[in-house]
Amino acid sequence: MLTETPDGLYCPAGDFHIDPWGAVPRALITHAHGDHARIGSAGYLCAEPCAPLLRRRFGPDVVVESRGYGDAFTLGSTRVSFHPAGHVLGSAQIRLEGAEGVWVVSGDYKRAPDPTCLPFEPIACDTFVTESTFGLPIFHWDATADVIHELIAWWDDNRSLNRSSLLFCYTLGKAQRILAELARVTDRRVLVHGAMMSMLDAYRTAGVRMADTSPLIELPRGTSVAGELILAPLMARGTPWMRRLGDFSDAFASGSMRVRGTRRQRNVDRGLVLSDHADWPALLATVREVGASRVLTTHGHPEPLARYLAGQGLETGVIRTAWEGEASAQGD
Numbered sequence: 001m002l003t004e005t006p007d008g009l010y011c012p013a014g015d016f017h018i019d020p021w022g023a024v025p026r027a028l029i030t031h032a033h034g035d036h037a038r039i040g041s042a043g044y045l046c047a048e049p050c051a052p053l054l055r056r057r058f059g060p061d062v063v064v065e066s067r068g069y070g071d072a073f074t075l076g077s078t079r080v081s082f083h084p085a086g087h088v089l090g091s092a093q094i095r096l097e098g099a100e101g102v103w104v105v106s107g108d109y110k111r112a113p114d115p116t117c118l119p120f121e122p123i124a125c126d127t128f129v130t131e132s133t134f135g136l137p138i139f140h141w142d143a144t145a146d147v148i149h150e151l152i153a154w155w156d157d158n159r160s161l162n163r164s165s166l167l168f169c170y171t172l173g174k175a176q177r178i179l180a181e182l183a184r185v186t187d188r189r190v191l192v193h194g195a196m197m198s199m200l201d202a203y204r205t206a207g208v209r210m211a212d213t214s215p216l217i218e219l220p221r222g223t224s225v226a227g228e229l230i231l232a233p234l235m236a237r238g239t240p241w242m243r244r245l246g247d248f249s250d251a252f253a254s255g256s257m258r259v260r261g262t263r264r265q266r267n268v269d270r271g272l273v274l275s276d277h278a279d280w281p282a283l284l285a286t287v288r289e290v291g292a293s294r295v296l297t298t299h300g301h302p303e304p305l306a307r308y309l310a311g312q313g314l315e316t317g318v319i320r321t322a323w324e325g326e327a328s329a330q331g332d
């Protein structure tokens with residue numbers, strides 16, 4: 001059903017690629033993160049709520065078509081449909097049905113609840129292509145409410161010390177999830193880096209309820225941000241933008257913060273273990289649930305997961321991508 005090519009996964013029967021890193025005639029896209037949606041293809045097809053995000057990333061001249069979740073359509077001799085993956089707004093698994101049975105390509109997914117997107121839908125299949133960004137037994141996530149509680153406690157500590165709280169997080173998905181979770185428990189406003197405005201606006205346009213935000217850059221000069229929470233992408237680090245912060249404590253929200261070595265390497269005061277990917281137990285539970293006899297692993301740590309599943313009697317394989325180990329850090 002799918003073959004590996006230099007541009008990425010290709011479906012000959014339907015004549016399309018899935019999440020190609022090369023420029024191809026027709027790209028089916030699981031979601032708008034940079035390691036799955038690359039500019040340069042002639043046409044893109046994605047789930048409906050993903051389309052506005054792709055247009056913002058790629059600009060208005062790129063051809064983006066979309067289909068509703070669950071709406072099956074035909075490409076060549078293949079029946080295709082998108083199904084919610086619970087990863088970020090518009091994220092989808094892609095179900096393929098043809099002569100070689102039913103295949104599901106998960107894209108990135110998680111099983112933890114997320115107020116910004118539809119929950120992952122388990123789809124029965126013969127072959128399951130699963131991400132393995134956190135495909136090691138050391139990765140397991142705490143309940144989101146506990147992590148948000150930890151975030152607010154850190155913010156309050158910094159407030160009492162008259163410091164600002166600088167939280168690094170990914171611009172697409174993680175920032176919105178944090179702001180949506182905060183809106184449930186506080187009505188405080190949150191300051192954000194200007195690079196986050198476009199995707200925040202896209203989520204608001206899609207009807208996602210989040211904490212109020214203002215761009216830090218629009219505060220009048222000389223305004224103190226002591227006591228404020230500020231969200232910024234990692235790329236803001238060390239830029240002149242940081243001068244507005246005064247005395248601050250910093251943190252990074254990512255599943256990778258589970259590992260002490262990564263925390264030290266990122267050199268932040270706090271690691272907030274909050275991920276938009278399935279942890280190890282969720283990967284195993286999902287494989288069981290979809291009932292596939294063959295599982296192909298990809299992204300992040302594909303070998304350890306494939307090895308474990310092979311030990312459970314499943315037929316397994318690894319799909320190589322440009323996004324392995326540390327390079328798989330998009331939106332983690």
Ligand SMILES: [Zn+2]
Pocket residue numbers: 031033036087108330331
């Ligand atoms: Zn992703």
Ligand SMILES: [Zn+2]
Pocket residue numbers: 033035036108299328330
């Ligand atoms: Zn990814």
